[in-house]
Amino acid sequence: MPAPTHFHQIAHLPGRTIDIEGQEYLYFSGTAYLGLPHNPAFQGLIQEGLHQYGSVYGSSRNGNLQLTIYEQAEQKLASWAGADAALTLSSGMLAGQAAVRQLMLEGYEFRYSPDVHPAVWHLPQVEIPKGSFTAWHEQLTSTSHNSQITIHKLALVTNSVDALRGKLYDFEWVNQLPDDKEFVLLVDDSHGLGVTGTGGRGVWDRIPKTKNVRLIVTASLAKAMGLPGGVIFSDPASLHHIRYSAYFGGCSPVAPDHLYAYVQAEAIYQDAYKRLQANIRQFTDSIRGLNLLSFTDNYPVFYSERDELYPFLLERGIFIYSFSYPKPTDKANTRVVLSAWHTPDDIQKLSAACRDFAALYL
Structure with a gap:
């Protein structure tokens, strides 16, 4: 069974950022859509x-x-x-x-x-x-x-x-x-x-x-x-x-x-859901029409057929989802995942990097 082509190890729970070998990255992966692990x-x-x-x-x-x-x-x-x-x-x-x-x-x-x-x-x-x-x-x-x-x-x-x-x-x-x-x-x-x-x-x-x-x-x-x-x-x-x-x-x-x-935690869930939806609206408004990411309105997962988006964003301090799933032999799946813990500045940086990629390669 082939090993992953790229992986990183960290010793802390991912949040809106992660630390890889002393360098901080914005984290747009995982499935903690409401950001509750760090709430x-x-x-x-x-x-x-x-x-x-x-x-x-x-x-x-x-x-x-x-x-x-x-x-x-x-x-x-x-x-x-x-x-x-x-x-x-x-x-x-x-x-x-x-x-x-x-x-x-x-x-x-x-x-x-x-x-x-x-x-x-x-x-x-x-x-x-x-x-x-x-x-x-x-x-x-x-x-x-x-x-x-x-x-x-x-x-x-x-x-x-x-x-x-x-x-x-x-x-x-x-x-x-x-x-x-x-x-x-x-x-x-x-x-x-x-x-x-x-x-x-x-x-x-x-x-x-x-x-x-x-x-x-x-x-x-x-x-x-x-x-x-x-x-x-x-x-x-x-x-x-x-x-x-x-x-x-x-x-x-x-x-x-x-x-x-x-x-x-009813009020906590309601607040997290509202913040997630605000992040989704901000991001979709900024990347709509780029032909880079496919998505459904109001849903926090954005899929790209361009697997080279992963290393491009990584060089700019942004870590996104990109690995084979559910089996190691499957095609790599590259996607951006938003969470309620992201700030408007985080979304703006991600959007700008995605527009830069589209300008260079699409």
Whole structure:
């Protein structure tokens, strides 16, 4: 397996800047979209939670002694996202796998969209289709109406966004699925929760609700939400089956001190979301029309097909995302990622450097 072509090591948590071998760089990478890891007020709430709950709860959620903070946080998450119910786990990967394993037990067959996240694969290696999300769901709705298709329990598995290329997916096609078959729509919203939808509430409200399509949304909380855990949104019956499975029962739960911080941090999240959106507007207004970056309005990821943008910006003291993902053999993915922790001056410097690149090479 080939090694990365370039990487750097640091001994501190990335923020709006990073230090590499004594030189400071503006940091436009990562997935901390709301800037919470360095938010002093949020850190203060974690400290409060640490004093009350400690750093970890080393017990099964299904044990005969349970902490109330889990139910409080899950009710708040579900209400905020607009979902019927929520269940937290210790990572987004675990949330995806808990949902997938339950669907396997229920006898569903899986159909994957292009670029779907490995968190919701039902095997270590699965055949992921090539092409676009639009072509995938158009083919899906066409073949699903074919009377010769005898599969009646299909799990349709996708992401809510193409975070590698900064594109939000549309889900109106769900209304075109035939009503004589049973579907589960499993959506990974790891890169949407906290930044897309009304107030950052994620994808749940953007997906049409139909009687024969059961909706399950999973997400990492370690990205925009700033929490070391994952969540599953669905109907109470589906989550009941997952909650009382051996897989869930054997898992250690998400750290309770962070869930305490989440429950108390509504104003912090709202403020961070507003600051992120202001940064996105400033940047998009300044680079629109350069033909350098593709993006969706109000979303903090900006994709470039020009991989040489990475070394160009690095020479100017700006560090952006550029490496192969999810496998080392994949093509390098070069993108600029904005966060709520960036200042207007940071955005201005990034914009000027991008315009310089476009002037020289486009």
